[in-house]
């Protein structure tokens with residue numbers, strides 16, 4: 001949806017895909033997918049704005065005093081860590097409602113604390129399927145963008161209105177995109 005709305009980002013991404021696949025008869029491979037740094041930025045920005053898992057949940061195995069505060073999390077408490085809240089925190093993301101893959105250049109990443117962005121969770125129980133998931137998403141996005149020009153259909157509600165009753169991500173009205181074969 002964001003790529004259909006922002007043709008400059010879509011075109012830049014297509015240029016990268018074409019450039020990185022040109023020595024391979026235009027074929028997308030495991031290796032050239034990993035060379036697509038802008039694709040990586042686009043996918044990360046999508047996972048920031050449209051995080052599939054809205055919170056990480058942990059149980060305190062011991063009493064834990066939060067550093068630099070008076071607060072103690074008692075043993076056995078269930079703690080909800082609001083991933084989406086972190087991903088939209090204005091202290092770390094300027095204009096967080098705006099889709100901007102340039103937030104994920106190495107320079108911009110270096111300006112933020114490391115654990116502000118965690119779409120796959122964090123620590124010992126983070127997502128075991130992260131690499132496989134990312135590979136699938138990148139292959140899907142690269143295949144679509146390489147072969148189709150996307151534009152938005154007027155039936156799509158933007159900015160997206162999300163269903164608060166769905167623990168994952170669901171846009172009211174769905175998202176409608178026109179795909180024109182290149």
Ligand code: HEM
Nearest residue numbers: 052053056057119120121122125126127128129130132133
């Ligand atoms: C874009 C795709 C995906 C996203 C955003 C995602 C996100 C997450 C998140 C947020 C967690 C909780 C981590 C935590 O509590 O720290 C998780 C756990 C998990 N995910 Fe994924 N996931 C994705 C794809 C996959 C795939 C493709 C698989 C399997 C092939 C998978 C398997 C798992 C498993 C087994 C866990 C539980 C790990 C544990 O408790 O040790 N995920 N995922």
